[in-house]
Amino acid sequence: xxxxxxxxxxxxxxxAGISNYTKNLLHTFIKDEYPVDILMRGEFGDKYKGxxxxxxxxxxxxxxxxxxxxxxxxxxxxxxxxxxxFPDYATPVFYQGHKVATIHDMAMHTMRDKYTRMQNVxxxxxxxxxxxxxxxxxxxxxxxxxxxxxxxxxxxxxISVIHLGIESPRLLVDDRKAKDILARLGITxxxxxxxxxxxxxxxIVQLIKAFYxxxxxxxxYKLVIAxxxxxxxxxxFSQVSVLGLEEEVIFTGFVDELELEALYKEAEFYVSLxxxxxxxxxxxxxxxxxxxxxxxxxxxxxxxCGDSALFCSLEHLEEIVRGMRSLIEHPNLRNQLxxxxxxxxxxxxxEETASRTYEVYQSVLK
Numbered sequence: 217x218x219x220x221x222x223x224x225x226x227x228x229x230x231x232a233g234i235s236n237y238t239k240n241l242l243h244t245f246i247k248d249e250y251p252v253d254i255l256m257r258g259e260f261g262d263k264y265k266g267x268x269x270x271x272x273x274x275x276x277x278x279x280x281x282x283x284x285x286x287x288x289x290x291x292x293x294x295x296x297x298x299x300x301x302f303p304d305y306a307t308p309v310f311y312q313g314h315k316v317a318t319i320h321d322m323a324m325h326t327m328r329d330k331y332t333r334m335q336n337v338x339x340x341x342x343x344x345x346x347x348x349x350x351x352x353x354x355x356x357x358x359x360x361x362x363x364x365x366x367x368x369x370x371x372x373x374x375i376s377v378i379h380l381g382i383e384s385p386r387l388l389v390d391d392r393k394a395k396d397i398l399a400r401l402g403i404t405x406x407x408x409x410x411x412x413x414x415x416x417x418x419x420i421v422q423l424i425k426a427f428y429x430x431x432x433x434x435x436x437y438k439l440v441i442a443x444x445x446x447x448x449x450x451x452x453f454s455q456v457s458v459l460g461l462e463e464e465v466i467f468t469g470f471v472d473e474l475e476l477e478a479l480y481k482e483a484e485f486y487v488s489l490x491x492x493x494x495x496x497x498x499x500x501x502x503x504x505x506x507x508x509x510x511x512x513x514x515x516x517x518x519x520x521c522g523d524s525a526l527f528c529s530l531e532h533l534e535e536i537v538r539g540m541r542s543l544i545e546h547p548n549l550r551n552q553l554x555x556x557x558x559x560x561x562x563x564x565x566x567e568e569t570a571s572r573t574y575e576v577y578q579s580v581l582k
Contacts, residue, residue: 217251218298218581224256225272226303230470232413232444234320236497237356238303240383244570252574253297299351299577305343307350314351314580319343321356321494322363327417332447347371351580354378354573356495359516376576379520381566382500389477397478401468407438408540409483409507411476411498412490414467415446419489419512419530421455426489426536428459434544442468442479480505485543485550489530490514499525500564503557508550510539520564524556 222245226238242254246264256264258273270293294300299314300307307315324339347353347368353375355361361377389397398404408427412418420441427439439461441452456465471479480486486502487510499509499521509525511517517525526549528539543550 219253219296220251220577220581221253221255221270221294221297221300223300223302224254227260228257229259230444234304237318237320237380240381240566241303241570241573244381244566245574248567248570250570250574252577255293299581301573301577302346305339305346307342307346309345309349315346315349316352316354316576316580317346317350318354318356319360319364319494321360321492322367323417323492323494325367326363327492329416335447344368347373352376352576354576356380357516357519359519360494374579376572378569378572378576379564380495380497381569382497382504382561382564383566385477385505387474387477389474389481391481394478394481397475398482401471401475401479402466403438403440403479403482405438406436406484407440407466407482409440409442409479409486409502410488411442411479411486411501412488413443413446414441414449414452416448416451417490417492418446419491420452422530422533422536423487423489424452424455424459424461424465426533426540427465428461429533429537430540430544431461431464433541437484437544439465440468440479440483441465442471442476444470477505480507483507485510487540488512488517489528489536490517491530493517496520500561503554504561506554506558508543508553509557510543522556522560524553524560526553 222242224238224242226234227242228235245252253268253270255270255272258271261271294308294311297313299316300311301316303318305317305319307317324336328336350373353373355364355375355377358377361375365371410423414420430437456462480502485508488499489512493514493516496516499511502509503524511521511525511527512530513527526539526543529535
């Protein structure tokens, strides 16, 4: 029987993005007993156990150092496997077996000015190496596949589009508990919610400018920004200061699972004015928690959200403000979006993601 390994080293505590993708994929493989070995950080030794779980005690958190470690690890670990799945663009050059890689976006090309020079060079170099050597590539969306083929027209590997799943809430938070949690976070007013990393391509500066205009009309609202600092985030905090919104914009930093449930539960609506996404989970995570959604009119959001979100153009600040006002001032619109959102997210399950991913493994090994 062919031996398959999922490299789960991207999964880390308090992680986001690719970490969450890796976590949910490996969790589903374990839960549904797929014949796949999983490489994991030693910090999860108490949570995940079994003969198909391989723990690595020393894992370097900084991504560049982790990539280097993975290159060397491959010399003595990966060589015993017929296929290894890497949940991101970086794959080891020393491994000569079948490689499957998941490509989440083409931000290193589309959003070059939103990343450091070193980030762009590293990502592009490693992705080109992966494209040359991978047996199969997985893209999160049709949008990402189209971009990948545009930037790398001479692709030889097969490509599959497999949407991500949406994790159902595991914790139930009643009204009283939610309000207690929010009070501990310093949130006692009605609020608009953003969840995600604080990074340039998330366009949070524009969100703050739009919120400044909203405050002129609806003075009793706050803006809550929940997520870790990513990179080049200084302008976000500077913009809050310039507009005098220090008491109106609440930065929670990283929030745990219970805090996140409370934030979604009590929010007036979720908003993302992102300039670019490869998939974008938070809008769908909001929908499954009965939270209305306002997003920028990106092609990817149209693919994932369908008619279940309110869209706004980023070209004019007034249109963004108009969208925010519509959701604040029209309860019926919010209710309609909640109903549509709950129906929409049924299309996205991690069981389907895991099943289709395993089918890719099988097709490569035929």
